[in-house]
Amino acid sequence: MSDREKTSNELEFFGRITASVSHEMNNVISIIDQVSGLLEDHLAAAESGMEIKPEQLARVHGKIQAQTARGVEIIRRLNKFAHSVDDPVCDFDLNVVLENLAGICDRFATLNRVVLLREWSPQEIPMTNSPFLVQQAVYYLLRYTFEITDNQAEITISTAIEDAKPCIEIAYPKSTSSDTETPDNNWIEKAQTVCALISCSIEYANVGAETEIIRILFL
Amino acid sequence: MENCRILLIDDELELVSTLVERLEIRGICADAVTNGHDALERMRDMPYDVIVADLKMPGLSGKEVIEITRARYPETKILLITGHGRSSHDEMEKNIPGVFEILMKPFNINQLISSIQRAVENPNPEKNE
Numbered sequence: 001m002s003d004r005e006k007t008s009n010e011l012e013f014f015g016r017i018t019a020s021v022s023h024e025m026n027n028v029i030s031i032i033d034q035v036s037g038l039l040e041d042h043l044a045a046a047e048s049g050m051e052i053k054p055e056q057l058a059r060v061h062g063k064i065q066a067q068t069a070r071g072v073e074i075i076r077r078l079n080k081f082a083h084s085v086d087d088p089v090c091d092f093d094l095n096v097v098l099e100n101l102a103g104i105c106d107r108f109a110t111l112n113r114v115v116l117l118r119e120w121s122p123q124e125i126p127m128t129n130s131p132f133l134v135q136q137a138v139y140y141l142l143r144y145t146f147e148i149t150d151n152q153a154e155i156t157i158s159t160a161i162e163d164a165k166p167c168i169e170i171a172y173p174k175s176t177s178s179d180t181e182t183p184d185n186n187w188i189e190k191a192q193t194v195c196a197l198i199s200c201s202i203e204y205a206n207v208g209a210e211t212e213i214i215r216i217l218f219l
Numbered sequence: 220m221e222n223c224r225i226l227l228i229d230d231e232l233e234l235v236s237t238l239v240e241r242l243e244i245r246g247i248c249a250d251a252v253t254n255g256h257d258a259l260e261r262m263r264d265m266p267y268d269v270i271v272a273d274l275k276m277p278g279l280s281g282k283e284v285i286e287i288t289r290a291r292y293p294e295t296k297i298l299l300i301t302g303h304g305r306s307s308h309d310e311m312e313k314n315i316p317g318v319f320e321i322l323m324k325p326f327n328i329n330q331l332i333s334s335i336q337r338a339v340e341n342p343n344p345e346k347n348e
Binding site for chain 2: 027034037067
């Protein structure tokens, strides 16, 4: 792959993530805007002689607080993600980087009507690699599994250390539906291209008749 | 407007429930659902005068809901809401027929009411027809 193609793919990934996060943030702002408008409605009613009950105000306050906390979390994740390009290669804990990515990918999961579960290794998984490219590869594989599984499927991303090497697993139930979407994006091919850059391989396995697993093994 | 029935469809529950509350304060009867399947169920029970649908939703997208609504309930006016930018807005106007107006999030309650009013008063399902 040429440098130009690599940069183009990275920008595309960065763009998809920021577009999704900005969309989510816009929803938060829209809710706060309407809830503050509701407060304005209550105040207008009070000015015309109607009583405002304390529980009405408490409810509005609770909604604003909840959305503010949601917004803070969204921004925190985006900030962490944005800083993952600071150093092309650095030391990081795989669990921490993937937890952040999983938080960002929850929205994609919701839009595909699936659930993303996490099972992080209880111990830290220190790595020296590109956190940005690791996320890029995992993102493509997650999007693939979101699209090929049935509605309400539970997809589990987990981490482990195997033979002293970091390992990421994505387990997902085989589709039983005849109308499951065929991914319109070549997610696997894209993931393989990124994996070639960060010294890891992708393996596929079955667990019983119902579950499939994609494993990313770092060399 | 008093006898109009409005259905709001958006996967952000807090958004649609607050909009319903604010519309009802203004004497406008509105219901809310958080996905396209529930919207179609509600419409089956009793068609609405206007539906206000988000474009991006889990399961059935806003576009699919619009297509089904147009086919089953041609009298129902459709407003689309979206958090996407201006270029997407222009693209949607070209690609999703049957939409009366598109509202960009965040929007003012008065903008929504004005759009509903224009939709109810206009005999054509699409503004430019």
